[in-house]
Amino acid sequence: MVQEVIGEVLVRIRPNEEERAFIEGLMREIENIARGRAEELGLDIKPYFVGSLAKDTYLAGDHDVDLFMAFPLDTPLEELRGKGLELGKAIAERLDSYEVAYAEHPYVRARYKGVKVDIVPCYDVDSWKDVRTAVDRSILHTKWVLENLHGRNDDVRLLKRFLKGINAYGSEIYVRGFSGYLAEILIIKYGSFLDVLEKADFMLRQKIIDPAGWLKSEPEIAMKTIKREAEGDKPLIVIDPVDPRRNVAANLGWEKFGRFYFKAHQFLEEPLVEFFFPTESTGENYLGELRRKRTHLVTLLFKKPQLVDDLILPQLERSARGFEKALRRENFRVLGWDYGYVGEEAFIMLELDRIVREKITIKPGPEFFTERGWDFYRKNERVWLIGKRLYAEKRVKESIVDVIVELLEKNQVALGKQVREFIHSADILVDYVPGELKREAYLFLSRKKWNLKG
Amino acid sequence: MVQEVIGEVLVRIRPNEEERAFIEGLMREIENIARGRAEELGLDIKPYFVGSLAKDTYLAGDHDVDLFMAFPLDTPLEELRGKGLELGKAIAERLDSYEVAYAEHPYVRARYKGVKVDIVPCYDVDSWKDVRTAVDRSILHTKWVLENLHGRNDDVRLLKRFLKGINAYGSEIYVRGFSGYLAEILIIKYGSFLDVLEKADFMLRQKIIDPAGWLKSEPEIAMKTIKREAEGDKPLIVIDPVDPRRNVAANLGWEKFGRFYFKAHQFLEEPLVEFFFPTESTGENYLGELRRKRTHLVTLLFKKPQLVDDLILPQLERSARGFEKALRRENFRVLGWDYGYVGEEAFIMLELDRIVREKITIKPGPEFFTERGWDFYRKNERVWLIGKRLYAEKRVKESIVDVIVELLEKNQVALGKQVREFIHSADILVDYVPGELKREAYLFLSRKKWNLKG
Missing domain, CATH: 3.30.460.10 (Beta Polymerase, domain 2)
Incomplete structure (x- = not known):
């Protein structure tokens, strides 16, 4: 089977x-x-x-x-x-x-x-x-793999395709998944594609993988690497067979390792081609998700800056986090966010608990017996005390669109530097996305994009 | 004037x-x-x-x-x-x-x-x-006031009436205002009703009032009293003229002192009879306040337990705070609360940001590679990772009434002991109160009840 x-x-x-x-x-x-x-x-x-x-x-x-x-x-x-x-x-x-x-x-x-x-x-x-520059190691990596793979090339192919299929492949900073070299090392270390899958839990518990035996030949340097990476709370520490100073899995995040962990388990229980080649979900609809959850979708849609993924994706992530924080301060709860681009259009999607808030907010002021206390007292119409601190009502914008526009105008959202101006002129869509983003919206709102049981 | x-x-x-x-x-x-x-x-x-x-x-x-x-x-x-x-x-x-x-x-x-x-x-x-029992001091208080008041009885009357008018009179634990004895001491100390008003800021900064000179005659005991009360962060320390171990203002809270502080200032700027005898606001309407603020009022209405104010009021306060906390955990924001009773009906009022929430909530789970992680993974349908922690969607009750009923059923609200059973059988009213509570609802929602600007 x-x-x-x-x-x-x-x-x-x-x-x-x-x-x-x-x-x-x-x-x-x-x-x-x-x-x-x-x-x-x-x-x-x-x-x-x-x-x-x-x-x-x-x-x-x-x-x-x-x-x-x-x-x-x-x-x-x-x-x-x-x-x-x-x-x-x-x-x-x-x-x-x-x-x-x-x-x-x-x-x-x-x-x-x-x-x-x-x-x-x-x-x-x-x-x-x-080694003098970052790329110099590549020649050594190639040599080491050629010397050690012993014909298990197809196992590497299977593992790489599996990692791609479950969305855990790529060591770019905006992916934080498995690199091709890491996949090769795992095959060399554990023997075959299925062996690697079976070792998912074992490798996490063992944590340190040292295929070239650096801990014996260069104990001091290897221990220093292990200490540094352990402090960085990395899921795996794979001492580079060609360089004891380096963790091959340095860019592997817990989320992608976790996907591998559960998907490996699922595959061994029920092996299906779909793990390698997932079927694209179609026909499902993001509006149905909004109804089901009674949440709201706010999408910022803007021109994609002409930048490589390495630059644009981390900045979009930073900006999405910036909106989450800024909106939380404004008493909108962000249940989740996503970002990306389709063609020339970049987007940030925010799932919110509501799109209209109360018209007033309660503003905490200073202690009452201070100069600033008197200022606060004079400036506000309805003022009261809780303990020694003054509080007052403040009239605020109600609709999410007005709130976002105001936050952007006042520069109160932490945005990626090179995407800022693009976001500032974004269209803000509420509970609606254009056709080309429907699938993205559905995958986001349904959490299919991250669902381990997807 | x-x-x-x-x-x-x-x-x-x-x-x-x-x-x-x-x-x-x-x-x-x-x-x-x-x-x-x-x-x-x-x-x-x-x-x-x-x-x-x-x-x-x-x-x-x-x-x-x-x-x-x-x-x-x-x-x-x-x-x-x-x-x-x-x-x-x-x-x-x-x-x-x-x-x-x-x-x-x-x-x-x-x-x-x-x-x-x-x-x-x-x-x-x-x-x-x-002194052997708490009441023994009263005879000494009476003697001391009679010996020292020197005919300024009407000034005491004015100060007491003023404190009542601005809602800062009464040293009960659920009031935390000025006692009659404290008013008498202030008149004796500062000379007249107007003198006391003018000294509002001065007395706060001086902090320690020692009308009988205990700091000279019993320095050790008096200093101990001062130290204890200062650690308790009391607005005033008035060493009892008849007992150096006691702060006459021990039960005076910052909120009531603050009311006195601002109202004294206002009265000196513009003296009006209304400070002593405030006119009851009428004709104003709580529904207008709800519209103005776009907030919601949830009222728990229940039979008043047959208890004295000293017992029932602190327990109602504790219960109102309990609802604030419990509802915050359920993603309802409580902008304010109030409590009290009218005739035989007790109430807790909560001002909320909304009365219907989203149908799902995001439930944080354990780390994925633990036994509990696997349990969580198996039990939930949509599961994903943020870092090494699992998260899942959870279906929840949407309406505030259902949420409160469920919180009470599961005993997840900290309630006053002797009011608990009454609250458990409360009627829950949303954006509506019966006639006898309309004024209370208005004073609460408009913050007139606490507004320093009257």
């Missing part, structure tokens, strides 16, 4: 011979271009392929090329940045199109035959002791 | 010759009965009149007789209680009617010619060092 499901999934995620041949050809072609261009520029670099293509752990149809141009260790950092970018552009000119992207240092993001090709300069390190 | 107002008030509060003669006659008559009955019972007691009649500081028409039967200091306490009650009854039999009331020890509460007569046994003390 499990094997049937796994077989059915493997057919869909294992690249076939045609795809393999295409990818192999593409890589050889790009490598040749890279070598040729480097020679022309008189650069002493080695090209490496890293990432899931290089490790043969990519999912069918999901093949981005990561070409790393490794400079000798004695290259000054400035030179690496300059020459690296120059070389990247020179290679990309032979491909279909490209743009310059920015991480720790600039790199070239090209496209070739429909495939994304990142061309990244780095140092040619042999050991973690040489 | 001030003098005109004071003159007008004095005409209404100073007892006229007829009233004085009636009271004098009444007191002599009762004293004779008391002496005669004591002699018949072979008791060696001295009758004393105490309180405002004895001190000639009573308000016209407001004349309760306090007759204290002072036993020799060597009388055992049990004998004083027994013989005291016996004597009280013997005296009262010659009056119109009586009942036995209970304080620290039992005493007789009689009526005679339309006047209330309390007959209280006590010890015949000369000094605070002899």
